[in-house]
Amino acid sequence: MTAAAYTWKRPSVLPGFGLTLGYSLVYLSIIVLLPLAALLLRPAELGLDGFWKAVTAPRVIASLKLSFGASAIAALINCAFGLIVAWVLARYQFPLKRVVDALVDLPFALPTAVAGIALTSLYAPNGWIGSLLAPLGIKVAFTPLGIVIALIFIGLPFVVRTVQPVLLDLDREVEDAAASLGATRWQNFRLVILPSIFPALLTGLALAFARAVGEYGSVIFIAGNMPMKSEIAPLLIVTKLEQYDYAGAAAIAVVMLIASFLMLLVINLLQRWSRRHEERGA
């Protein structure tokens, strides 16, 4: 390394920096940066007016509303049940606990198309669960409710896996202290435990939400895919692509991409807050 390079890289006796970093940058550019640049620049051919028209068309607005709305509902439900699952796994002993713990990651490992057809067969009017709900007048499959079910499935591990380690790391002495000072168990949870895990819970919520917004495979089977009613934004992108409306597809994609980058920013800030929180607590 020449002296000029010291300004941006600390000298080291280890070899291979130039080669490995160079290769990483080239690979990153070809696979990730160049294609994303193509996406961001594509809607430019529509012009600002055309872009605005493309993303504010009623069908597009309806699909974006559905995608973000269903994702928010699913993330909130996951937040509640994810917290319970994480709590039970971190604090209690029960039979088959290790199996349950491993199963939590199933939505990460099971291909989304498989999850999609399995959930559809369960919640279809003649399915195991659907046939129980049908007499009550509840339709799940082929309605927005089905979309929420699929999004709960794929978002479940995020909340559990962000909250569980924080619960395990929690200093039990603080709880003991609160209890010996007379706090009831509920007070202890609400005033001691919940504030400590709150940033992690929010991070899990944001991760589950971000994942759900872009989800495609598990949703399209159960959704019914009716324009304006049960058509999610990623499906509308595929539809536009099949009609060779490349710029229109790219316009929706750009809106979704900006939304997910904003989410990423929020998640990063939350994680920083969460770390500061832990350090202060320690």
Place this chain on the structure above:
Amino acid sequence: MNAESAIDLPAPVTRARTGTPLPAGIGTRDPAWARRLLIGLALAFIGLMLVLPLVAVFVEALHDGVGKYLSSIANPDAWSAIRLTLIVAAIAVPLNLVFGLCAAWSIAKFEFRGKSLLITFIDLPFSVSPVISGLIYVLLYGAHGWFGPFLAEHGIKIIFTVTGLVLATIFVTFPFIARELIPLMQEQGTEEEEAAISLGAGGLQTFFRVTLPNVAWGLLYGVLLCNARAMGEFGAVSVVSGHIRGQTNTMPLHVEILYNEYDFVGAFAVASLLALLALVTLVGKSILEWRIGRRLARGGH
């Protein structure tokens, strides 16, 4: 906000004041009814949302008996889908492995400016919708893409071919291995490598004898997750595939085609293979987590 000060102090505090020691952990033990209720809720939720769909896959696959199940899997189109899935993973995973090793080496073993930006870029594919992950390659290499006319002139096809499937798969599995290796290698520091180099070992020798054994389990963990996603990816490959039977149909895409043709047994039969892959992945993941955990615990004293 000070949590403890917000607690009002009712009667039991006198017990603490008299100095009678409380049995350890009694205040942090939940009442039995709450424990049972929460375990019940958690198990019911997991059973309903995770176990039931998994069971449904196998029950539906065997709906018309084992014979029909086996003949559905033996179908030539199913076989070519299985073969293609294996080929795509066999190309995408090693490429991302090489990248992961290079990125982790440069990021974890050296200090340079712009590192956190680089890590953010590596993480990027995780926050992109699968459909968009396919779309970006169509916008580049498709008939109406940036390089489309150039490629057509030279008779090269990427979209609707295996190349497109591989590219989309590489994109969605891009961060898995690098993400696993970077923190692990950072934790190991550079002292061992510096010692090896100063004792006269070559760069590659140092890497294979010192660095690699230290991160082997983490590497395997990353490869496992990367492979599971590569074989199971649906959205991204669906956009670039063109769904040509026997040619550009991976297993998840074949599941969709059969399902849409109302061949439910066929769809669930292929899906059951993917579900088995997921179960194997989960078991492998648990074993590796146990090994890694033990290693860290041993190295940590």
